[in-house]
């Protein structure tokens with residue numbers, strides 16, 4: 001059975017016993033709100049750090065459009081991935097495999113929000129930012145979800161760029177352009193994504209194996225994945241400090257990002273050391289949780305400094 005036929009079957013089965021539209025909370029779940037909250041925060045920081053100013057109402061509109069665009073890409077990801085989400089324990093309860101929303105409904109919802117957010121950002125803010133948002137959605141849905149995710153263990157390294165673009169979109173909403181500073185924000189998230197994800201994938205590799213998704217631990221093995229996590233963390237620590245090295249963050253940021261980078265590295269080294277049983281699992285969970293805290297704090301520090309400088 002082809003992928004499309006398989007997704008249609010899942011949708012039709014679901015629609016039969018569900019008997020209609022999902023609830024509001026099912027549609028909200030399609031937006032991947034928890035993951036996207038940090039994405040939206042990084043976009044907000046990009047917008048706040050950009051030179052010049054934008055009317056607060058337009059700034060709000062830009063963030064709303066980026067948030068809706070991010071949610072739309074989550075819904076389209078769930079539409080396309082319904083067949084593998086049904087197999088993996090972490091994703092089985094999502095609205096489509098749980099039979100709350102059909103694949104067709106999710107697709108229509110995602111496309112409507114994607115087009116609406118891009119056109120609104122283009123018309124009300126600027127078309128460079130609108131096109132950048134469209135490209136980011138395209139990158140996550142088509143390049144990552146439809147192509148790389150099922151074809152290469154480097155899927156999240158290349159595909160991770162999609163999650164790193166939002167601060168550049170926020171920045172572009174103010175300036176209508178890109179710059180070295182906005183690229184540095186991109187680079188931080190780009191280097192952060194592999195250890196963020198592989199820490200989780202290490203102890204969820206059974207799920208990915210069952211679903212036939214070639215994530216690194218499944219294809220290259222756990223030892224190689226641990227090496228990759230350590231290598232990316234070693235690069236991430238100085239990249240996280242680069243706003244200070246490049247002169248657009250203060251020594252306070254420099255010191256704080258150094259401490260955070262070292263802590264990240266220590267947790268990655270712990271994942272590398274502890275390879276068996278519950279200790280290994282705990283080391284992965286600790287790194288995964290800290291990765292989220294790390295990115296939030298780094299961007300919060302940059303935001304704090306820009307607010308203090310602007311006061």
Ligand code: HEM
Pocket residue numbers: 034035036038039042156159160163164189193196197200292295
């Ligand atoms: C290709 C890139 C990425 C992959 C493959 C990935 C994968 C994952 C996975 C599988 C989870 C597990 C939990 C869940 O399903 O909610 C997760 C959680 C999370 N991710 Fe990522 N992620 C990526 C990029 C990002 C980016 C760019 C951000 C934010 C800037 C982010 C923020 C988060 C947050 C906040 C959580 C915790 C959600 C919760 O508490 O439920 N992720 N990520």
Ligand SMILES: CC(C)=CCC/C(C)=C/CC/C(C)=C/COP(=O)(O)OP(=O)(O)O
Pocket residue numbers: 032035039066069070073077081091133136137140145149162163164166
């Ligand atoms: C503005 C805009 C369009 C932002 C998009 C940001 C973006 C690409 C975030 C990626 C976050 C994420 C949950 C990836 C996991 O995909 P997955 O399919 O491997 O994870 P899953 O198995 O949990 O579905």
